[in-house]
Amino acid sequence: MRFFFALFFLICTVYALIIGLSKNPREVPSTLINQKIPNFESISIPSKKSFDALSLTADEVKIVNFFASWCPPCKIEHPQLMRLNHIDGVKIYGILKKDTHSSLEKFLKNLGNPYNAIVDDPKGKTGISWGVYGLPETFIIDKRGTIRYKHIGPIMERELPKIKIIINKLHEE
């Protein structure tokens, strides 16, 4: 009888191992999905429009993008952000993580500025409030200020349709 118990445990283990082969052990799911946006300090950047938690409860679909000029994948995803910016009723907000203002200016000048507003996160504290651990990371927020989707890593061109579908769905709510 105890053999059946051991057998059951063995089958569970093997199942878990096989499932494990198809999964990515480094993926970290977000705890903030379906939660209200977290509190964060709005540190403004000179000559750039700033925003705060309140702005993110406005009646439209918002995209919050954590980025920095020294981050290569951020450059890769930038064209996709420019395209997302052209969708009606969508505003993109940027949070600059651990970067200098002059680098930011160069970055936006060279690649374009999709951001409706940008705040600074020089110590990474805002990043921690949002559960950010790498760059770039992007959040999609609905009309009521609830985080509905998190995208880890750069938004690649082929992922754009999926993002657009999510935005449309949130638009219609």
Added chain:
Amino acid sequence: MMVVEFGYIFLVLTIVFSFFQFCQPILQNFIKNKTGEFIRIDKCANIVFFSTFLSFICLTYAFVVSDFSLEITVKNSNSELPLIYKMTGVWGNHEGSILLWLLVMTLFGFIFSRHKLKNIDLKNIILSIQGCLCFLIGLFVIVTSNPFERIFPPKIEGSDLNPLLQDPGLAIHPPFLYLGYVGFSIVYSMAVGLLIKKKCSKDFIALMKPWIFMSWIFLTIGIGLGSWWAYYELGWGGFWFWDPVENASLLPWLTATALLHSILVVEKKETLITWTILLSIITFSLSLLGTFLVRSGVLVSVHAFANDPGRGLFILLLLLSIFGFGIFIFLKNYKNFLDNKNIEILSKEGAISLNNIFMVTISATILLGTIYPLISDAFFNKKISVGAPFFNAVIIPFVGPLILGMILGPFLKWGRDDILKVFNRLKPLIIFLFIITLIYWYFENQGPVVSIVSFTLAIWLIVSSLFEIFYNSLLRFKNKQKEFWKLPSKIFAQATAHIGVALVIIGATGGSVLKEEKIQFQKLGEFIKVHGYEIEFNNMENKLIDNYRSDYATFKVYKNDEFIKNLYPEKRYYNTGKQVTTEAAIHSTFFGDIYIAIGERNESFSDFQSWTTRIWFNPFIIWIWAGVFFMASGGIISLLKSYRKV
């Protein structure tokens, strides 16, 4: 280069002949009337070993001459590499290391075939099983991990061997580990052979014992080397991280320790045979499981080889087949080995059984903890981490009783013992321990409770082991036996090994709980005080060595104003990649190590040099390596004794 082709051909030869080796007894059974043999099984074992060996030599040759038409050399070697790292780099990657696994497996098959066993049938079955194992692993190599894979077009230069692996530690740590892991393949084959034959003889047990001991000794040394290498190479002074790969090596070691103790019981009292057979199957399966875990990509580890789910699936199937077959045969035939002997708790076999239970529990717990993230994800869709805090929390409670068992066990008689008699036997020891403990606690009443309890137990273990030698000598003296000091070697073996365990505990406790750390910006000429030492940051220069550039620092170590020695920690920038390694400098003493590592230069000062320096005092850390040495020595004493018998 033709050599590479030959390497591949030899590998194919290995697979073909190991298949013959596997089939031979089966065919023999079907062709009972034939007087001639299809092919002699021990000739098979010879061919299998030699062709694997030649295949391995071919691969090594490719590395040594820097043949970059091979994918493996391009990814793992470089023409600027010092020769020793060209050679050891052969196993510093997945494909090469699996070939080494296979080589060791065929080597042991070859050695086993040279045993003169009375029961030829049984010997052939064992060789057949071993042949099957070699066949399966060989198949795995050629299908998923072919080291002789070419790259088109051939490259002019290779990437490089990971600088962390460019170290003498690499030369010895994997070979010892594999000798250990794979040694248990023979033990597995022997156990399964026994099950198939449905009976066991004393001679056979006498043969199993040295194989178990030898494999255990290699595994112990292999793990010790890994821990030592991590200590001096990674620059943090840590020696155990509960990383999945480390856990993978500890799992079979724990069950092997249980196995090693069981076989002693089998030898003496002819009981626990089924348990011994089961442990043999489990230990080798755990060796394979470890291989799976670290090469399949299911777990995140600092040690992980390049990950490949395809390989992972293959190894998993291999593991299931081997473990599954072993368990199937066990369940079918174990009743032939049962005895109706009860095991009394208060007896030597009771103590050993208790030890076994501890070892297996700890092993099962570590296994569960290591794979639990997978279980949690697959069944509950929850991603969790299981790390050092968990393992420390659940395992430490078991270590205390385990040590107490090790203290009491050697003094118990085989069969039923009487508690009053035991007490009388141990009266002098108990008094002595009491006094020593009081003395120790009088002098050492500061420090964390954990370390005091841990050291107390370790002291008890050492004293009781020495007492055992003394007590037995005294008995012989009283019985007027001549040369009363010449005790049976098994007492020395056991005392040495157990003292080794105590030393490891002291070293591990000191090196973790009692570590002293000083991290600062240190200017040239500045002194930092640690644990009674004064350490001066004396010099910093730029050196070009071999295949790297070095920030080469000189530190002067003083104690009580007396100069002790110079230490030279470095930061190495390798020419080939952007990789940087930290080379710590260590001054080891009986009481602890001074461990120095340098960080970055402090850029805010331009008129003088100020660097981040990290200086540690790690109390008693060399006792860990000394303890491993003692444990292995205990095993060797025992092994030599059994070897003389066989």
Added chain:
Amino acid sequence: MKNKIATIAFVVIFIINYETKAIEPDEILQDQILENRAKNISKELRCLVCQNEDINNSNADIAKDLRLLIRDELLNGKTDQEIINFIHSRYGDFILYKPPIRFYTIFLWVFPFIFFFSFLILFFKKKK
């Protein structure tokens, strides 16, 4: 597979980026007791972008940010558990090296003891 490349690229900047290092002298608090508490908390937290390291020893940006956060909060008078809870609430179970006791981890925590006692009974049970 392509997702993997993107993830690896995203992670790789932390492995190659040696601008920030493991715990630096300027992070260390003056107060020895608080500093020890900070270290003990750090040892329980996983560096999310590393190959299995805690944030105390890691070179990654996120590790440094968390180390600084922990020290800031300690200076603000928070308890160890409050700090761990906050970080846990942002990053989930994965960041904790000691799995929280929940229905999906309870088996892990009780297993050693169940296993041990079952075996004990198995071995020492009297046979007829």
